[in-house]
Amino acid sequence: xxxxxxxxxxxxxxxxxxxxxxxxxxxxxxxxxxxxxxxxxxxxxxxxxxxxxxxxxxxxxxxxxxxxxxxxxxxxxxxxxxxxxxxxxxxxxxxxxxxxxxxxxxxxxxxxxxxxxxxxxxxxxxxxxxxxxxxxxxxxxxxxxxxxxxxxxxxxxxxxxxxxxxxxxxxxxxxxxxxxxxxxxxxxxxxxxxxxxxxxxxxxxxxxxxxxxxxxxxxxxxxxxxxxxxxxxxxxxxxxxxxxxxxxxxxxx
Ligand SMILES: C[S@@+](CC[C@H](N)C(=O)[O-])C[C@H]1O[C@@H](n2cnc3c(N)ncnc32)[C@H](O)[C@@H]1O
Numbered sequence: 001x002x003x004x005x006x007x008x009x010x011x012x013x014x015x016x017x018x019x020x021x022x023x024x025x026x027x028x029x030x031x032x033x034x035x036x037x038x039x040x041x042x043x044x045x046x047x048x049x050x051x052x053x054x055x056x057x058x059x060x061x062x063x064x065x066x067x068x069x070x071x072x073x074x075x076x077x078x079x080x081x082x083x084x085x086x087x088x089x090x091x092x093x094x095x096x097x098x099x100x101x102x103x104x105x106x107x108x109x110x111x112x113x114x115x116x117x118x119x120x121x122x123x124x125x126x127x128x129x130x131x132x133x134x135x136x137x138x139x140x141x142x143x144x145x146x147x148x149x150x151x152x153x154x155x156x157x158x159x160x161x162x163x164x165x166x167x168x169x170x171x172x173x174x175x176x177x178x179x180x181x182x183x184x185x186x187x188x189x190x191x192x193x194x195x196x197x198x199x200x201x202x203x204x205x206x207x208x209x210x211x212x213x214x215x216x217x218x219x220x221x222x223x224x225x226x227x228x229x230x231x232x233x234x235x236x237x238x239x240x241x242x243x244x245x246x247x248x249x250x251x252x253x
Contacts, residue, residue: 011056011122011195015079019057024087026059030118032225033243034146035063038117041144041218041247044069048112051136053097053129054119058084065089072111074100097123100132109138116145124181124198126208134212139252143214145205149221149244154199155182162232169236177201202244209248218247 011018021027026035038060044050044067052060055073057080064071071090075081076097084092093105097119100106114133116123123129133143152158157174180199209216221241228234 010076010078010080012077012079014195015057015077015083018080019083022057022059024059025062028225029242030059033222034118035060037220037222037243037245038115038144038146039063039067041146041220041245042113042115042142044113049110051106051111051114051133053100053114053116053133054123055084055092055117056080056119058088058090058092060115060117061088061090069112074106097132098125098128101135106136108135109141111136112138112141114141114143116143116147118146118148120145120205121147121150121197121199122195124196126198126200126204127211130208130212130214134214134250137250139250141250143209143248143250145244145246145248147244149241150200150202150205151176151244152240153242154180155184155197157199160233160236167232169232171236171240179204205246209246213251214248215251216246216248218245220245 022030025031042050044064046068049070049072050064052071052073055075058073061071061073073084073090073092074095074097076095078094081092081094095103095106114137137143152171152173154173154176157180159172161170161172163170182197182199184195184197206216222243222245224237224242226237228237
């Protein structure tokens, strides 16, 4: 994967399909796993300012209201921001996560927390994105990243297998250490367009956070909510995480 890939990664081309899938309150994965996990990592307090980076159609904004926090969502997709403005309260801005510094509405050190809800794996280069989030955070501010687990869920390069002799389901990982730029499938019949996902080993996330001056203080590994009837599949689901959550803090207070 090229180190400096500034090609567009926004989801304009699949905005209607994505909105249909997420709906107003989030997909099952959002509601049952991803949103509770990111809220737990964020630990928002009343009056705090949250910047939701790669906010898509703004699903997180509704859930932030219970903390009386101030929500600002940014996304590079104009179409998803238009949908977010229509269906949610809160401020929504069209902005590229790699260039927040040059956006007039994003002030430096002005936010108590930044969230990446299932968005960091769709952004590249990682170092630029983390650096720009750190710019927006006040000293002592938090960042929370929620993503599909990069060690086990590598698009097109991992999958399930069944060991007949041991009667167990296992996870197969074909490649892991080499970063990958993965074009995802086209979505729906009415909506044509691909999105790009970026696989990186866990070490790249840790390095990017620490090089930006962030200290990791939380790591969560989250398994699916699904209860498969098949014993082997159920056991594998309980052992192999679906999502990874990382929490980090900007130095200073
Ligand atoms: C899987 S969607 C997640 C959206 C939302 N957080 C959610 O959970 O529904 C990934 C989002 O990242 C956005 N994105 C990708 N690259 C971006 C960039 N460079 N700057 C801002 N947003 C970006 C896409 O437009 C898309 O809305």
